[in-house]
Amino acid sequence: MKSESLSNLQSVLDKGKFAVTSECGxxxxxxxxxxxxxxxxxxxxxxxxNVTDNQTAIVRMSSIAACTHLLQMGLEPxxxxxxxxxxxxxxxxxxxGAYSLGIKNILCLSGDHxxxxxxxxxxxxxxxxxxxxxxxxxxxxxxxxxxxxFALISPPKMxxxxxxxxxxxxxxxxxxxxxxxxxxxxxxxxxxxxxNLERFRQWMYxxxxxxxxxxxxxxxxxxxxxxxxxxxxxxxxxAGMEVPESLIKRMEGVPKEKAAEEGIxxxxxxxxxxxxxxxxxxxxxxxxxxxxxxxxxxxxAGLLPRPQADWHGGx
Amino acid sequence: xxxxxxxxxxxIKEIISPYKKLLVLGCGTCVKTCFAGxxxxxxxxxxxxxxxxRKDGKDIYIEELTVERQCEDEFIREAAIAISKNxxxxxxxxxxxxxxxxxxFSDVPVLPGVNTTFIGVLEKQGLFTEECLxxxxxxxxxxxxxxxxxxxxxxxxxxxxxxxxxxxCEVNPDTECAWQQIIMRLKxxxxxxxxxxYNPPKDWRPSHAGGPRKLVREDHII
Numbered sequence: 001m002k003s004e005s006l007s008n009l010q011s012v013l014d015k016g017k018f019a020v021t022s023e024c025g026x027x028x029x030x031x032x033x034x035x036x037x038x039x040x041x042x043x044x045x046x047x048x049x050n051v052t053d054n055q056t057a058i059v060r061m062s063s064i065a066a067c068t069h070l071l072q073m074g075l076e077p078x079x080x081x082x083x084x085x086x087x088x089x090x091x092x093x094x095x096x097g098a099y100s101l102g103i104k105n106i107l108c109l110s111g112d113h114x115x116x117x118x119x120x121x122x123x124x125x126x127x128x129x130x131x132x133x134x135x136x137x138x139x140x141x142x143x144x145x146x147x148x149x150f151a152l153i154s155p156p157k158m159x160x161x162x163x164x165x166x167x168x169x170x171x172x173x174x175x176x177x178x179x180x181x182x183x184x185x186x187x188x189x190x191x192x193x194x195x196n197l198e199r200f201r202q203w204m205y206x207x208x209x210x211x212x213x214x215x216x217x218x219x220x221x222x223x224x225x226x227x228x229x230x231x232x233x234x235x236x237x238x239a240g241m242e243v244p245e246s247l248i249k250r251m252e253g254v255p256k257e258k259a260a261e262e263g264i265x266x267x268x269x270x271x272x273x274x275x276x277x278x279x280x281x282x283x284x285x286x287x288x289x290x291x292x293x294x295x296x297x298x299x300x301a302g303l304l305p306r307p308q309a310d311w312h313g314g315x
Numbered sequence: 316x317x318x319x320x321x322x323x324x325x326x327i328k329e330i331i332s333p334y335k336k337l338l339v340l341g342c343g344t345c346v347k348t349c350f351a352g353x354x355x356x357x358x359x360x361x362x363x364x365x366x367x368x369r370k371d372g373k374d375i376y377i378e379e380l381t382v383e384r385q386c387e388d389e390f391i392r393e394a395a396i397a398i399s400k401n402x403x404x405x406x407x408x409x410x411x412x413x414x415x416x417x418x419x420f421s422d423v424p425v426l427p428g429v430n431t432t433f434i435g436v437l438e439k440q441g442l443f444t445e446e447c448l449x450x451x452x453x454x455x456x457x458x459x460x461x462x463x464x465x466x467x468x469x470x471x472x473x474x475x476x477x478x479x480x481x482x483x484c485e486v487n488p489d490t491e492c493a494w495q496q497i498i499m500r501l502k503x504x505x506x507x508x509x510x511x512x513y514n515p516p517k518d519w520r521p522s523h524a525g526g527p528r529k530l531v532r533e534d535h536i537i
Contacts, residue, residue, distance in 0.1 A: 165477030
């Protein structure tokens with residue numbers, strides 16, 4: 001794919017190793033200790049850590065700042081960036097700033113609509129969409145230019161990610177849109193949490209048929225279920241999420257105090273099945289406010305030790 | 316058409332409260348069609364206000380008038396005499412109408428009685444839907460005649476996002492996903508290839524982002 005790795009995550013993927021990434025939600029406050037504590041829980045278990053950008057449209061410490069805290073403790077961040085809150089000028093400026101701080105991976109998203117957040121009275125931006133954002137970061141990397149065509153002095157060269165939701169509708173169009181993201185420059189793809197393996201396999205098959213799995217690294221998303229309630233919430237209340245009835249039954253079937261354990265078991269089993277699917281190059285563990293379980297999941301999935309970071313990038 | 320919704324009686328009462336003589340001025344074009352500010356709404360609102368003020372033991376004189384279009388000077392002139400007899404105007408036109416009245420009658424307070432909501436269509440009896448944002452650079456040819464700028468909550472040019480489910484938008488269960496509509500329409504038209512094309516970042520200069528807009532038609536200037 002690429003001859004020279006731009007980040008540790010890219011280095012792991014390019015070597016054909018099964019990548020493991022996780023997620024870290026910045027705090028609703030200015031205390032860096034919270035992000036450091038979360039980072040500490042993930043150290044040694046993952047190749048890179050996604051830092052969300054005001055996820056669910058709730059104000060949190062900025063992704064760039066939280067990424068920087070992680071970098072300082074030797075963790076590689078994947079900076080999430082949404083087009084909801086910033087126009088193209090602010091997006092480009094923040095990308096330059098982030099790269100100057102040593103952030104090498106970016107995940108380009110449109111972002112949850114503000115009506116889902118704590119400040120639904122806010123104005124949104126959506127100057128450009130997520131595919132336009134991918135294209136912008138790619139132009140910086142390959143042509144060294146910003147959106148105006150200006151040749152940047154020391155252009156940022158980021159490893160570019162995008163999201164895909166195999167469970168949203170219309171299904172047959174999902175793969176076409178994935179192709180569009182890859183054409184725009186997505187080096188890796190993180191998927192929505194996979195619970196419905198059958199539908200995911202079908203989507204991967206279509207992606208493979210289109211030749212897409214050879215052109216990008218697909219990281220399958222997983223989220224351990226904490227309880228029966230969470231399973232039902234994910235199934236019924238989160239748009240674009242699909243939790244099969246059988247999984248809900250399974251969570252229902254265990255006593256409350258064993259539910260978390262069962263959720264982790266399901267997650268580990270899911271990872272094992274995902275590893276068997278052609279074209280899946282890694283997993284992205286989204287343990288929502290449950291970072292302390294990531295290590296256990298990675299260990300039980302047999303994904304330890306993580307490859308030594310032999311990537312010596314830097315500025 | 317421009318779609319508007321009449322303000323609540325409570326809000327209208329509040330903004331007209333300083334005035335004893337009021338002209339309720341309707342507009343016979345867009346707001347008439349969407350039942351917000353035509354002749355019938357002027358009559359109904361005036362009666363309701365008279366009743367409400369009487370109930371409060373307050374005195375108010377209300378005159379009623381509707382002109383064809385409040386956004387055109389030619390029609391506004393017809394309201395000159397009625398306006399001169401009153402101390403304020405409650406306009407039931409869209410925001411453009413309110414301002415056109417204010418521009419012509421600089422010493423008369425002009426108050427809005429309607430919230431101007433969007434450019435839309437009458438989808439069916441009693442239902443108006445937003446269909447245009449007036450972005451100034453129409454790309455409907457690419458999108459099968461369905462506008463993602465006005466009809467997608469994220470204005471996505473390369474959609475649909477991951478929040479499209481069973482043809483419904485995640486932002487509002489009463490809203491159809493514009494991108495699902497685009498796909499279905501392109502399928503019907505045999506233009507599904509459009510979906511594979513990358514739609515570049517939108518040029519917002521012709522939109523309101525470029526500041527208040529003007530349209531000059533040299534050929535019509537006398």
